[in-house]
Amino acid sequence: MQLIFSHNVWLHICFVCLFVCVSRVACTCACTVDQYYYGDRNDIQHAGVQYILDSVVDQLLKNPDRRFIYVETAFFYRWWKRQSSSMQQTVRQLVNEGRLEFVNGGWCMSDEATTHYSAVIDQMTLGLRFLNETFGPCGRPRVAWHIDPFGHAREHASMFAQMGYDGFFFGRLDYQDRDRRMLDKEQELLWRASDSLTPPMADLLTGILPNGYNPPNGFCWDQSCDDPPIRDDPDLEDYNVDDVLKRFLTIANGQSSVYKTNHIIMTMGSDFQYENANLWYKNLDKLILYVNALQANGSNVNVLYSTPSCYLQELHRANLTWALKTDDFFPYADNAHDFWTGYFTSRPALKRYERISNSNLQTCNQLEVLGGPVSRKGPFGEGESQTMKKAMAVAQHHDAVSGTEKQHVANDYARRLANGWKNCQVLVSNSLAALSGSLAPRIHCDNLNISVCPLTETSKKFSVNVYNPLARPVTWLVRLPVNGTAYIVSDARGKSVECEVVPVSSATREVRRNRGFAVNELVFLVQAPPLGFTTYSVSLHAHGPPPASTRQRTPAAIQNRFLRVTFDPDTGLLSSLSNLKTKQTIKLTQNFYWYNASDGNNSLSNQPSGAYIFRPNSSTPFVISKTAKTESIRTAVVQEVRQWFAPWVSQVVRLHADSRALELEWTVGPLPIDDDLGKEVITRLDTSIKTSQYFYTDSNGREVLRRKTDFRPTWHLRQSEPIAGNYYPINSRAFIKVLYTDDADQLTVVTDRSQGGGSISNGSLEIMLHRRLLYDDMRGVAEPLNETSDIFPEGLVVRGRLLLSLDPPASAADAHRPLAQGVVLQPLLTFTDGDLHRNTQLEFSGLQAALPPAVHLLTLTQWDEGLVLLRLEHQFQSWESKVNSQPVTVNLQKLFSTLVVLGVSELNLSANQWKEEMRRFHWTPQTDFSTWEMTLRPMEIRTFLLRVR
Structure with a gap:
């Protein structure tokens, strides 16, 4: 909870606004969401969020000057549902009077490094919609408030600007950056958060708070604090008003010297405080009274309760x-050897599960719209999407998908996602039944990545429904666990589809353990229509050819009509990659390494690696093996080279017949710790590309930023950690290329989850895959990042995919943009045993035609009965593509095949305000839409509320 201090406009020193707010009521690193709300595990962390609101509302009513700000809607929503109608009316009055102000207002305060922009937009929409419907315009936040996330993404600032926020405040930035900004009075700045959107569309006034999310030293008055209260009875021996005022004015004057205006902000509160709000407010009332009384003696400091939006308004009025x-x-x-770059990868299995859950949620939302009301109440029971929406929203928290929580908390997030998907599966089955006309039971197989699906393993005849959530057709390699040796596959038109049976690898058998028993995999390519499904029938072939056999030697090369990949015959490692269309070839070696995690016991620093912090004890990683044992499979559908580097590291290099990208499916774990060494495992791609220390990473899956080793654009870096200090978040892709050249080589790597990585040496790109650590990094988790499970008690095993493409920079985005979207929103497979009814509709598209390549359908979800929320985005930056970085016009009335669009209104990005009514402050830097047709410009997202039939 915070207070603001601002400088008096008529005097020089300070008009101090005290912000009273809950700063981190949802810091979920130690306890689960439920435990924090109820105060259930005070043995781990004293917390009781429900009591904070009870106490604060009571105290606000006792003094009309008092203010309070609230941040995360998920907790407030819980509290609100349990209040009487009279208490709800009281709270509405406090909101209308501006005494209770919502800031940020998302379902949670999301992480900024490891979240995907689509999930961030969804969670913000969920929280802001509740506030809008409950409190109207007075409940609409005007300030974004991220006081705890561990670094800040440009794309988040861009999204906040497009959501209508006037400003953005946060607490954490690099200690060297802060030192420089304090000297130059640049702790408040204008963040231009897009190089494609026309200013000021993505401009956001951004302020850095003076004490993170804590009060000034010596001014904490909560039941968990040790600072003495203000003792203002002069007859008492321990009267301390004069001392308090002296200390306070010293702090206020010191703070005023490093900010630009004669207004300053002081935050008053911290984690889980204000359970007994009387302690804070009673002392703050006294502080304000006695500081302002000094004005009679010539003091030029004025103190008042305020809120972030009021403070921001004064900055705007300053007209600087x-x-x-x-x-x-x-x-x-936060210190020379304390880089918070480990959490870019921490808990990689949870990060992947969150990404899959996002894909499943978008499919669930789309089918709820396309299938109509029967989707929610249909032949397979009652299904709903709201549980999944809330689970995904809270998973975006900065101690959730970030991986910076205790193990039992991570398990709770995964459980919530699983429960949400269970409800969505019913909805999906109902919708597909309505659209196809088939009431046959549908089976979901959620462990296909480890070749587990009981139906396909046992059935002699079944059908596969492939739903594509993208607004363009996709080709997808299906791999199904089977026990037969030959099968016949037919598409929706009855045409035979080429397929192959290959043996399940020993690595897959090891990772699935006793969860399946298939000895083979059936592989074939499917082609799915945009925003729709197609159906393939599969039947066992009694007299078909035998399965493809494996060869124990390393092939010289594998290739299709797009790519050629060569291998070193002596080491079994990749040696080159060629684009056969552009006739480009690069040297490419890929291998696995591990950094020895620091235990904090050295002369430079006592900081160990942990859930947040990455700190290797050497700049040179250990190679796991210089050679790989290999076996290969070559069929007309897919070619694989299976590599084994160690009992705990293996990989499949895979190229299917129609792929423009090379797939590297890695399996890592259990990481051995018998040597008492924590391990941080990377894969490194060493190439012949001359990168001149530059490389590129995405920001939350959208715009790409250029990075340079040992360099920061806004200050002179004193590098102290040559590895960890050069790691950046990779949310969906990274690439290296020759600088300032459009016709040279560009190697792009698409990831299937958020991971950390960097280019430590020229021509090299490394990505961290897995971490297992033996020490806590003393940042709040209070346990080592040492993941195990019931299935893997000896240590977690993680499997993932990297996709590699090689294209000239001028056209690379044309390939890797849709490639990345296809990984984020992947087809959903459902299965039906036996024969389908002959009247079953086997193919369906929800669109009249595929959208242009530059346009991505970001959101299609039911809003209210007869109302649908639609977001369309231009997915190319202005400089990326000669073909696709152009404006694109879409006719909304001609978009859908089964929905008649009766009316359309445009909203802001978070869908809590009509676009035409959105008004934002204009800040000065130091240096046509018709009823149905809308134009998208590069990187623009447009949000519409459609009235449909």
């Missing part, structure tokens, strides 16, 4: 120019 920033705030370090 502001330093301009165009990069981001990664990586974050």
Whole structure:
């Protein structure tokens, strides 16, 4: 909870606004969401969020000057549902009077490094919609508030600007960056958060709070604090008003010297405080009274309760120019050897599960719209999407998908996602039944990545429904666990589809353990229509050819009509990659390594690696093996080279017949710790590309930023950690290329989850895959990042995919943009045993035609009865593509095949305000839409509420 201090406009020193707010009521690193709300595990962390609101509302009513700000809607929503109608009316009055102000307002305060922009938009929409419907315009936040995330992404600032926020405040930035900004009075700046959107569309006034999310030293008055209260009875021996005022004015004057205006902000509160709000407010009332009384003796300091929006308004009224920033705030370090770059990868299995859950949620939302009301109440029971929406929203928290929580908390997030998907599966089955006309039971197999699906393993005849959530057709390699040796596959038109049976690898058998028993995999390519499904029938072939056999030697090369990949016959490692269409070839070696995690016991620093912090004890990683044992499979559908580097590291290099990208499916774990060494495992791609220390990473899956080793754009870096200090978040892709050249080589790597990585040496790109650590990093988790499970008690095994493409920079985005979207939103497979009814509709598309390549259908979800929320985005930056970086026009009335669009209104990005009514402050840096047709410009997202039939 915070207070603001601002400088008096008529005097020089300070008009201090005290912000009273809950700063981290949802810091979920130690306990689960439920435990924090109820105060259930005070043995782990004293917390009881429900009591904070009870106490604060009571205290606000006792003094009309008092203010309070609230941040995360998920907790407030819980509290609100349990209040009487009279208490709800009281709270509405406090909101209308501006005494209870919502800031940020998302379902949670999301992480900024490891979240995908689509999931962030969804969670913000969920929280802001509740506030809008409950409190109207007075409940609409005007300030974004991220006081705890561990570094800040440019794309988040861009999204906040497009959501209508006037400003953005946060607490954490690199210690060197802060020192420089304090000297230059640039702790408040104008963040230009897009190089494609026309200013000021993505401009956001950004302020850095003076004490993170804590009060000034010596001014904490909560039941968990040790600072003495203000003792203002002069007859008492321990009267301390004069001392308090002296200390306070010293702090206020010191703070005023490093900010630009005669207004300053002081935050009053911290984690889980204000359970007994009387302690804070009673002392703050006294502080304000006695500081302001000094004005009679010539003091030029005025103190008042305030809120972030009031403070921001005073900054705007100052009519100053502001330093301009165009990069981001990664990586974050709070000391020379303390880089918070480990969490970019921490808990990689949870990060992947969150990404899959996002894909499943979008499919669930789309089918709820396309299938109509029967989707929610249909032949397979009652299904709903709201549980999944809330689970995904809270998973975006900065101690959730970030991986910076205790193990039992991570398990709770996964359980919530699983429960949400269970409800969505019923909805999906109902919708597909309505659209296909088939009431046959549908089976979901959620463990296909480890070749587990009981139906396909046992059935002699079944059908596969492939739903594609993208607004363009996709080709997808299906791999199904089977026990037969030959099968016949037919598409929706009855045409035979080429397929192959290959043996399940020993690595897959090891990772699935006793969860399946298939000895083979059936592989074939499917082609799915945009925003729709197609159906394939599969039957056992009694007299078909035998399965493809494996060869124990390394092939010289594998190739299709797009790519050629060569291998070193002596080591079994990749040796080159060629694009056969552009006739490009690069040297490419890929291998696996591990950094020895610091235990904190050295002369430089006592900081160990942990869930947040990455700190290797050497700049040179250990190679796991210089050679790989290999076996290969070559069929007309797919070619694989299976590599084994160690009992705990293996990989499949895979190229299917129609792929423009090379797939590397890695399996890592259990990481051995018998040597008492924590391990941070990477894969490194060493190439012949001359990168001149530059490389490129995405920001939350959208715009791409250029990075340079040992360099920061806004200050002179004193590098102290040559590895960890050069790691950045990779949310969906990274690439290396020759600088300033459009016709040279560009190697792009698409990831299937958020991971950390960097280019430590020229021509090299490394990505961290897995971490297992033996020490806590003393940042709040209070346990080592040492993941195990019931299935893997000896240590977690993680499997994932990297996709590699090689294209010239001028056209690379044309390939890797849709490639990345296809990984984020992947086809959903459902299965039906036996024969389908002859009247079953085997193919369906929800669109009249595929959208242009530059346009991505970001959101299609039911809003209310007869109302649908639609978001369309231009997915190319202005400089990326000669073909696709152009404006594109879409006719909304001609978009859908089964929905008649009766009316359309445009909203802001978070869908809590009509676009035409959105008004934002204009800040000065130091330096046509018709009823149905809408135009998208590069990187623009447009949000519409459609009235449909």
